[in-house]
Amino acid sequence: MNRNFHRAIIFDMDNTLLQSRINFLEMKRAIFQTWVDNGICAPTLEWQDYTASQLIEIGRRSERMTSDLESDMWAAVTAIEKEGMHGAVLEAHAAEVLEKLHQSYRLFILTNNAYAAAQEALNETKIVHYFDEVVAREQMTTLKPHPSGINYILKQYPDLPVSAWTMIGDSWIDGKAAQDGHVRFVAYHGKREEMERQGVVPIAYMTDLRELLELEFGE
Incomplete structure (x- = not known):
């Protein structure tokens, strides 16, 4: 899809657009135990103090890592994701907000989930057609909070300056990825104390997706 708009919004998926039931604690426990x-x-x-993506990177940087071991880890992670994404429902007002934003902006998904799980959830909730592209962990060299996914998206759209992009997410890892990728960040139901502790400075905190319709994005 090539939509000729001059501003773009990148959405996190879990707990930003969709209310998933992914058990992230169990995911972290499974990764930790595998390592x-x-x-x-x-x-x-102290594995509880790490995000799942940070635990994954500990393993990927280890000299003991093998392709079979990494495959086993991803299989465990994907199984937990699929179970949690099945039957996911939309955040309040997500569909109406996306419908309106879609008329003026290029829209993207950036998720640490597997592409297949993300596509299934977006199709199930009937919002997949709003997005120019869904970018999942397969397109990243390193998961959020690393800006790899942001960098990947921006490289696909060289006609848009960095100033044209904004990211929306619920977690500090979304904000860190956005900041390190030099794009603006809006926190949706974000925990202010955690954002500040991680050095994330959103341009706005929101608790209702409809507030996005009042915000000026990009240039």
Whole structure:
């Protein structure tokens, strides 16, 4: 899809547009246990203090990592994602807000989830057609909070300056990815204390997606 608009919005998916039931605690536990069982990290690691993506990167940087072990880890993560995404419902007012934004902006999804799981959830909730592109972990070299996904999207659209882009997300990892990718960030139901602790400075905090319709995005 090539929509000739001059501003663009990147949305996180889980708990920004969709109310998923992904058990992130169980996901982190599964990753941690896989690393411990294979000597990648010590059993004393305070794994609860890490995001799932940070735990994944610990393993990917280890000299002990093998392709089979990484495949096993991704299989466990994907199974938890699929279970949590099944039957996902939209955040309040998501469809009406996307319908209006779609008339003036290029819209994108950037998610740490697998592409297949993201597509299934977006199709199930009937909002997939609003997006120019869905970018998932397969398109990233490193998961959010790294800006790899932001960089990937911006490279696909060189006609748009960095100033034309804004990201919407609920977590500090979305905000960190946006900031390090040099795009503006809006926190939706974001925890202010956590944002500040991680050095994330949103241009706005919102608790209702309809507030996006009052915000001026980009140039």
